[in-house]
Structure formats: C-alpha cells, structure tokens
Amino acid sequence: MNRGDLPFITTRRTNDFDSLKVRLKNGLSCSKYKPIDYQQLYAITETKKLASASIQLKIKQTEQTSKISKEQRLIKQHKKVWWQEHQRLHEIRCKTESEIRNFLEExxxxxxxxxxxxxxxxxxxxxxxxxxxxxxxxxxxxxxxxxxxxxxxxxxxxxxxxxxxxxxxxxxxxxxxxxxxxxxxxxxxxxxxxxLADSGIQALTHPSEEKIDQFHELPLELQALRCPYPDLKSAVLKEFLKFTKEYWKKLENIEQHLKAIQRNFELNEEDQWIYQTIVEQYPKDIHGRRALYLDMLQKYLPHKSRHDLVTHEKYWNQYCLTREQKKIFLSNWTKDKKDFIQKAITTIEEACTAFEMEAILAYDRKKQLELCAVLKEKVLQWRAHQEEEANLKYNIIIRRREKEKKEDKLRKEKEMLQREEEKKKIKEFWTKKEQKWQEIEKRDLQRLDHVRKIMAEQAIKDQERVKFRQELLEKRWMEKKEMAIKETKEQEEREKRLEALRKQVSIVAQVDHVRMMADTLASKARMGIGTEEEFVLQKPLFKLNTYTEPQIISDPRLRIELALREAGLHRTLYAKEILPKINPYKLPRRDMASTVFQI
CATH class of the missing domain: 1.10.287 (Helix Hairpins)
Structure with missing residues (x-):
C-alpha cells in the first residue's frame, strides 16, 4: 500500500492552542509570515501562459502537417488504384469498340x-x-x-x-x-x-435468376424416360418434386432474408451505384482497403455521414454474403439435380434390363422383383441422406446468423456509449463555434456590401468586353468566308485549265465502221485482188509450203546428231540422254504442241 493511498488524519496537540493565541496577538506583522509579491506571480503566470501557447501552436502545426501527409498518402494510393482501373477500362473500351465496328461492318x-x-x-x-x-x-x-x-x-x-x-x-x-x-x-x-430507364433497357440478368424458374419444371430427361414399371417412374417423379419443394422453401427463406436486408438500405439507386462501383474499384488484396474506399465515398457522397456509410457497409456485406450463399445454394441444387437425374436414369435402365430379362426368362421373375425392391430401398435411403444433409446445412446457417446477431448487439452497445461521450464534447464545441460564427457573420455582411458594389461596376465593364469579343469573332468569320470563296475560285480556274488541256489531247479521228470491216491492202495483195499477175516462164507446177535447206541445217539438234554420227556415238547412252534435252533454235507455238503422247 502506497503512502498516498492512506487517509488524511489530523492530530491536535495542546501546544497548538498557545501558538494560535500568539499569532492572533502579533497580527499580520509576524516574523514567520512574509508579504506576497503579486507582480512576480503575474509575471510567472504570463510566462507559463506564453509557454503553453507556444506548445499549443506547435501541437496544432504538427497535427496540420500530419493531416496533410495523411491526405497526400491517401491521394497517392487513390492514384495508383485509379491508374489500374483506368488501364482496365481502357482495354475493355478498345475491345468493345472494335467488336462494335466489326459488327457494323458485317x-x-x-x-x-x-x-x-x-x-x-x-x-x-x-x-x-x-x-x-x-x-x-x-x-x-x-x-x-x-x-x-x-x-x-x-x-x-x-x-x-x-x-x-x-x-x-x-x-x-x-x-x-x-x-x-x-x-x-x-x-x-x-x-x-x-x-433510357422508361424505354425498358435493363442490364443482363444473372444466370442464377434464370435458374429459379426451373424449380417447378420437370426435367426433359425424366419426362422422356420410358420405364416398364409406372409405379417406379411415378415414385421417382414424386421424389423429384418433393426434393425441389424442399429446395424451393430454403430458397424463399434466402430471398426473404435478402429483401429484409435490402429494406435497410438508406441509399437511393444512384448513390448505391456509386457505392458499389467505388467498392469494386479497390481490389481486396490492397493494404488499408476499407479506409481508402470510405475516404473516397465521403468525397463522392458528401450528403451522407461516415456513420451512415458504415451502417450501409454492414448491410451491404450481409447482402453480398447472403447472395453468395444463394449462388452456392443454386450450384448445389444443380449438382444434386444432376446426381438425382443420373441415379434415376440408372435405376430406370436397371429396371428396363430387369424387365427384358423377365420377358426372356420367366423363371427369374422373383429375382427381378427383389431387384426392384432393392432399387426402391436405394432411392429411399438416398432421399434420407439428402434430407439429413439439407437439415445439417440449414442448422449451420442458423447458428452463424445467431452468432452474427450477438456480435452486432455487443458492438452497438459499445458504439452507443462512445456516442454519448462524443455528444457532450460536440455540444461544448458548438457553443464556442457559434460565438465565432456571429463575429464572422458581421464581418461577412460588411464585406458583401462592398463586393456587390464592385461586382456592379465590373458587370458594366464585362458587357463592353463581350461586345468587343463578338466584333472580333465576326471579323474573323468574314475573313474565313473570303478565304473559302477565294479557294473555290482558284479550284474553278484550275478545272478550266485542265479541261482546255484535255481538249488539246482529245482524239480527232472519226468512226468508220465500213472501213473497219473491209479488207486491208496487204490481205488484198495476198489474195491477188487488184494486182496484175506477171508471167513467169519457169513457174513450178505446185506451190510447196515446207522448210528450206538452210533452215533445216540451222537446227542445233541436227548438227549435234551429225557430229555424233560422224564420231560413231549416236547409239550410245550419252547421245540418248543429250538429244531429248536440246531445244530448237526457235521454240514452237503453244497451239502446235502435240498432246497425242501425253495420254
């Protein structure tokens, strides 16, 4: 136990009464008591006040610098996230624009x-x-x-x-x-x-919402099944309907929970869209993600307090959690539905095989009946397992909700205590603030009268400036118009010069169809029309159209063959390989080539 924790105890002694009597007799001029120097005390208090004021100013400066550094740090983090989002949106925009262009071109x-x-x-x-x-x-x-x-x-x-x-x-x-x-x-x-909203343009619906309408519909696989036992098929269909009813009830509970959470939203559609886009803009792996998007939300939604945003964040998180639960629930339903259909198909196929065996072998009928009973037991057992699994999942979800409610209740109680303390501090602050506002309002009214007089004078000057600017714009417009007229005249003169050049180079010959279709002088001379035939004394009996001796000897193939023949090499393998590869002096025409030996 410390000395300061002991109670304050007074003790009286007999000698104290005597000393008090002596002090009363002597009065204030007693040697034990000195007079107080108030001026020294005032000086000490003034120095203390100045020191405290300087300390307070330093504290305010440090708070201001820390606030500015915090804002700059937040702005840097915002810029980093904004740049990433800008790049992502730019890529998406380029992709969509290219797709739209391709679609319009097609x-x-x-x-x-x-x-x-x-x-x-x-x-x-x-x-x-x-x-x-x-x-x-x-x-x-x-x-x-x-x-x-x-x-x-x-x-x-x-x-x-x-x-x-x-x-x-x-x-x-x-x-x-x-x-x-x-x-x-x-x-x-x-x-x-x-x-756009009135015209009925809506966003793409989530695929999970399309699946909700399929709960009460029988799948085509089960409807198209052909079972020799109608009782078995009806039992499978009833089991499927019961299975879907249970899932439908659970889905309705989730939907009601979603609607209940959605009723607590205090934001309108536009604010909700802004909230959702800002929250989705910041990825979940960023350090200090919550502080960043709350800061950005306070800037984009200044009419909402931080408390309103925090409460909306809580409801939004609950809404997203339940929506994820709904997605998981629907995926489980599709998975269980596929399993059920697969098992039903296998059971009915087994029943069909059993029926065929019964038709073929009459003595195995008892075994087939036992097999059907076993299959029914399997279906019932599977149904019991499914019900047990669904009940366990439902109980787990209820326990989690109760735990979340308890945690929310404790957190609300703590927040209420903190709010009461903050309200007291705020009341004291606003009383001081109102006094300052009244003084500032008086100064502002005086300044407002002075500014209005200055603005009235400036309005007259601005009107004159606007008129001057309009005259300048009209003058520039007239100059541009004159330049355009000048360019059109130059274009017309250029076209005229080009037309004159075209006329100088144009075709002068006239069209004569008779001359075009008539015989030429060369063709007439070849046919002997219009020429006098000279009498030749030594004229051959027949006109020969063949090669002359110089033309035949000029062929390189004949010369090489004669050289090989003189050397005695015209029957060797060397001569057989070379002679087909030698080309004539003048290649034959394409239409003279023979195609007999190409078949």
Whole structure:
C-alpha cells in the first residue's frame, strides 16, 4: 500500500492552542509570515501562459502537417488504384469498340445500324461545336492571362495590383459561365438516363435468376424416360418434386432474408451505384482497403455521414454474403439435380434390363422383383441422406446468423456509449463555434456590401468586353468566308485549265465502221485482188509450203546428231540422254504442241 493511498488524519496537540493565541496577538506583522509579491506571480503566470501557447501552436502545426501527409498518402494510393482501373477500362473500351465496328461492318445493309452511323455523325458535330464554343475560349483566356501575368511581372507600375484584380474577376466570371454550362449538361444527362430507364433497357440478368424458374419444371430427361414399371417412374417423379419443394422453401427463406436486408438500405439507386462501383474499384488484396474506399465515398457522397456509410457497409456485406450463399445454394441444387437425374436414369435402365430379362426368362421373375425392391430401398435411403444433409446445412446457417446477431448487439452497445461521450464534447464545441460564427457573420455582411458594389461596376465593364469579343469573332468569320470563296475560285480556274488541256489531247479521228470491216491492202495483195499477175516462164507446177535447206541445217539438234554420227556415238547412252534435252533454235507455238503422247 502506497503512502498516498492512506487517509488524511489530523492530530491536535495542546501546544497548538498557545501558538494560535500568539499569532492572533502579533497580527499580520509576524516574523514567520512574509508579504506576497503579486507582480512576480503575474509575471510567472504570463510566462507559463506564453509557454503553453507556444506548445499549443506547435501541437496544432504538427497535427496540420500530419493531416496533410495523411491526405497526400491517401491521394497517392487513390492514384495508383485509379491508374489500374483506368488501364482496365481502357482495354475493355478498345475491345468493345472494335467488336462494335466489326459488327457494323458485317451488317452494313441493316437500316437500324445505318441510323446509328447518322447518330454518330450528329454526336461528332455536337462535340466539335462544344470544343469551339466552350473549350477554345477557355484556352484563349488562359493564353491571355499568361501574357498579362508576364507583363505584370516585368513592369513595376503601381497599377499592377488593379490589373491583377481585374484578371481575377475575369477568371471568376468565366468560372460562373462554365458552371451554368455544366449544370445544363448534367440536366440533359439526367433526362437521357430517365428516357433510357422508361424505354425498358435493363442490364443482363444473372444466370442464377434464370435458374429459379426451373424449380417447378420437370426435367426433359425424366419426362422422356420410358420405364416398364409406372409405379417406379411415378415414385421417382414424386421424389423429384418433393426434393425441389424442399429446395424451393430454403430458397424463399434466402430471398426473404435478402429483401429484409435490402429494406435497410438508406441509399437511393444512384448513390448505391456509386457505392458499389467505388467498392469494386479497390481490389481486396490492397493494404488499408476499407479506409481508402470510405475516404473516397465521403468525397463522392458528401450528403451522407461516415456513420451512415458504415451502417450501409454492414448491410451491404450481409447482402453480398447472403447472395453468395444463394449462388452456392443454386450450384448445389444443380449438382444434386444432376446426381438425382443420373441415379434415376440408372435405376430406370436397371429396371428396363430387369424387365427384358423377365420377358426372356420367366423363371427369374422373383429375382427381378427383389431387384426392384432393392432399387426402391436405394432411392429411399438416398432421399434420407439428402434430407439429413439439407437439415445439417440449414442448422449451420442458423447458428452463424445467431452468432452474427450477438456480435452486432455487443458492438452497438459499445458504439452507443462512445456516442454519448462524443455528444457532450460536440455540444461544448458548438457553443464556442457559434460565438465565432456571429463575429464572422458581421464581418461577412460588411464585406458583401462592398463586393456587390464592385461586382456592379465590373458587370458594366464585362458587357463592353463581350461586345468587343463578338466584333472580333465576326471579323474573323468574314475573313474565313473570303478565304473559302477565294479557294473555290482558284479550284474553278484550275478545272478550266485542265479541261482546255484535255481538249488539246482529245482524239480527232472519226468512226468508220465500213472501213473497219473491209479488207486491208496487204490481205488484198495476198489474195491477188487488184494486182496484175506477171508471167513467169519457169513457174513450178505446185506451190510447196515446207522448210528450206538452210533452215533445216540451222537446227542445233541436227548438227549435234551429225557430229555424233560422224564420231560413231549416236547409239550410245550419252547421245540418248543429250538429244531429248536440246531445244530448237526457235521454240514452237503453244497451239502446235502435240498432246497425242501425253495420254
């Protein structure tokens, strides 16, 4: 036990009464008590106050620097995630655009797709107008401001501050104009989204939702089965219907749980879409993922507090968990359905084989009946196993939900205690804050009156500036129009010069069909028309169309054969290989080649 933990005990002695009497007699001028130096005490307190104020200022500076560093760190992490998401979306966009182009190129004859191309041209024209009317003036203003800022830096005139104020006011005016334009564009965007929603354009449904409608339908495999025993087939179908009813009840419970969680959502459709896209944008393997997407959600949803976002996060996690459970449940149902159909097909096939054996062999009928009984027992046993497995899964899910409810209850109680303490601190803070706000409001009202007077004067100057800019734009437009007219005239003169050159080089000969179809002088001379035949004394009896002696001797094949014959080598293998490979002096025509020996 420490000394400080002991109780405070007072003791009285007889000598104390005597000392008190002496002090009362002597008064304040007693030698034991000295007078207090209040000025020294004031100086000490002032030094302490200054030291505490300096310490408090340092603490605020460190808090501010830590806050700025934290924001910069968060921005770096956000930029990294945004860049990854940008690359992924850019790849998806390029892929979809290429697919759309291929689809439009393949289906060029479709009138509906042709309207799409017209709509694309209209959108490109509107985009060009937006660039010309909105962005180009902003860039022009930026260049003007750069030039003016350089002039202000270079010169040392006293009017530089006034010019700087004018530049700032001009920039503020442009900002207001851009805000009005962006408001109009956002309003048009909302209208287009409403039109798309009214027209019935919806996203692709999840494949699990399509499977829900198939619960009450009998599969075609079971319907197409041919069983010689109708009792067995009816039992299998009843068992399948009972099996699907149990799964349907469990699915309804999951759907009701999903709807109950969805009722607790405090966000509208647009905020929910923003929440979902931001959360999905940050992958699960990032360090500090929750802090990152909560920070981003507070920036995108400023009208929602952090508490609302945390509660929505809790309900959203529950909704995603139950949805995953629903997917697992549906996958289990499809798996069990396939197993059931496979087992039913095998049982019915076994029954068919048994029936065939009964028709062939009458004395094995007892064995076939026993086999059917065994098959029925297998079906019943399998059904019992399935029911037991389903009950176990259902009990596990209920226990997990109860455990989650208990944990949520304890967490809520802790949060309530923390909120009560925070409310007290907030009340004290707001009382101080209201006093400061009243002082700031008075100063702001005085400043507002002064600013309104300045803005009224600036509006008159801005109107004059706008008129001057309009006149400049009209002047530039007229110059462009004159340049276009000049170019068209030059094009027309060029076309005229080209036409004159074409006329100089054109064909002068006239068309004469009779001359074209008539005989030529050469053909007439060959046929002897229009020429006088001279009398030849030594004229041969017959006209021979054959080769002359020089033409025959000029053939290289004949010369080589004569040389080989003179040498006595014309019957050797060497001569047989060389002679077919030697080409004539002049190759024969293609139409003279013989095809008799090619068969």
């Amino acid at each position: 289906n060029t004859e479709n009138a509906f797709l042709f309207n799409f191309e017209d709509f694309e041209l209209v959108l490109s024209e509107e985009w060009n107008k937006y660039l010309q009317n909105v962005l180009e003036p902003v860039y022009q203003l930026k260049e003007d401001l750069k030039c003016k800022s350089e002039l202000l830096v270079d010169t040392s005139n006293p009017s530089s501050t006034e010019n700087a104020h004018k530049m700032i006011e001009e920039v503020e005016l442009v900002k207001k104009q851009l805000k009005t334009i962006f408001r109009r564009l956002t309003y048009e965007q909302i209208l287009l989204e409403q039109e």
